[in-house]
Amino acid sequence: MSSSSAPHHAAPKRAGIPLGKIAGIPVYLAYSWFIIAGFTIIAYGPAVLHDFPYLGGWAYFVAFAYALLLAVSVLIHELAHALSAKAFNWPTEKIVLNLWGGHTQFQNFTASPGRAVVVAMAGPAANFVLAAALAPFVLSRSFEGVADMLANILMWANFLIGIFNVLPGTPLDGGRLVESAVWKATGSQDKGAIAAGWSGRLVAVALFLWFVVLPLLRGVRLDITFTLITLLVCGFLWMGASGSIRHAHFRSRLYLVSASGLAEPAVGLPNAASVADVVAIAPSGSPAVVVCGPDGKPQGLVDPRAAAAVPHEALATTPVTAVSHxxxxxxxxxxxxxxxxxxxxxxxxxxxxxxxxxxxxxVTGLLRQQAVVTAITGKEARRGGRA
Incomplete structure (x- = not known):
């Protein structure tokens, strides 16, 4: 469960099945959620049938009910993020329940270390509160049969979700603690995000060592289902942490991206001009020549090699559009x-x-994609790539 921000003018993407709005916040069920729901049915259905053989095939519907209750728990977790952010006037774009639990997508906002921690910790806190609310009923055995089993599982699931999410590393909520601490100490959110990303990688490695490597060294026979889940979770944590590090490095170089600073000199010519006009202002192919439409807006770029290939006697009669793209x-x-x-x-x-x-x-300049990519990554752009 994590949160992320996006520009408020970004093109909307289909997030999944719309479930409606809560407190004005759109909620979606990603199609990937059905994978974890199916896994839950396959993994817990036989166990339910073993404990309650009289249910027959209905045992698998009980397992599906457990998957739905987990989704509700995740939704409460994400709503806690969104509503606490709302208190700071941070606009929430949507909540998505997916394969990995869920995430809350925020629009642009101005954060601070303290507020970021409050919003991040609100999610696990909600799970702890839900687990605590269920504890008296579970411990007193207020329910019977299937209801008691579901309440017991739900209590422990929320407790573990809360514990898991406070682990100190991105993309978990606990990563915000590391990020905010480093941010507060250095004044740089990017340094905090990088530190949280590396901490998240350490968490992934630690979980792998604890739940897979150490049992193997002790000669313990691993449960295939549990091991598979562990590997998937560790992979998810590693990818999320690595993505956070890359994004922070990207943000740290944004100050280098400036249209005027990265542009090469260029001049504009109307599309009614001839190649002779191009040669007159850019005899050696520099500055770049941008072709403008009748409304003055740029619409094309002269190819210097094509202009140089025009015979001298045809310069005045060859339109600039013939040597531009x-x-x-x-x-x-x-x-x-x-x-x-x-x-x-x-x-x-x-x-x-x-x-x-x-x-x-x-027209005062020409900005090339390669210059932008080089500025933000330090690497040359691939031909045909996107900025």
Missing amino acids: ALAPGAYVPEWSKGQELIQYLAKLEGGEYAVVDHNGT
Whole structure:
């Protein structure tokens, strides 16, 4: 169970089956949830049938009811995240219940170490409260038969969900404790996220050693189902932690991304111009020449090699559009664009070249995808890739 943020103007993606809204927050059931539901039925159905043979095939419906109760527990966990965030005016985009439990997707917000901890810890706290609320009924044996079994399992499941989520590493909620502590000490959220990511990797390795390697060294025969679950959980933790580290490194370099700072010099020409006009302002292929439509908006880019191949006697009669290729629709950005906002906008565009314009709409530069990717990753962009 984790939380993440997304730009408020990002294109909506289908999250799964809509379950409605709670406190104005859309809730979705991801299709991957049915995998864990199926696993629960297969794993617990025979056990229910063994304890209550009179149920017959209904034992598997009881196992499915357990899967539904777990989903409700996860939903309560995620709602605790969302409602505590709402207290700080952090807008929640959606809650998704999925294969790994669930996650709460936030829109853009301004966080602080203390508030991040409160929102993160609200989830496990809700599970502890639910487990504590069930404890008196379970311990006093207030229920009988199947109801008693479900209440017992649900109590311990919520207790374990709470314990598991406070482990100190991303993508678990406890990772926020590490992140916030380092953030508070260094003043850098990115350093905190990287530390939490490495802590999450250590948690994954520790769980693998404790539940798989040590039993093997002791000669204990491993349960196949439990071992498979352990490996899946450790893999999930490792991937989530690694993703957090990569994302933090990405964020730490965003200050380098600036349309004006990364753009190469360029000038604009109307699409009624000729190649002779191109040669006059860019005789050696520099600066870049952007072709603009009648409305003044960039629509194409001159290919210097194609322009150089035009015979001298045909320069004045060859239109500039004959030696240019089209830019993607909307492939121009204000010269003051920078950081995350610029990255998010470019990610929506096709192609890898973008005109840079000033306040008057005049072309001042040409921003290439490769320059953006190099700035944020330190690596050369692959041809045909997206920024």
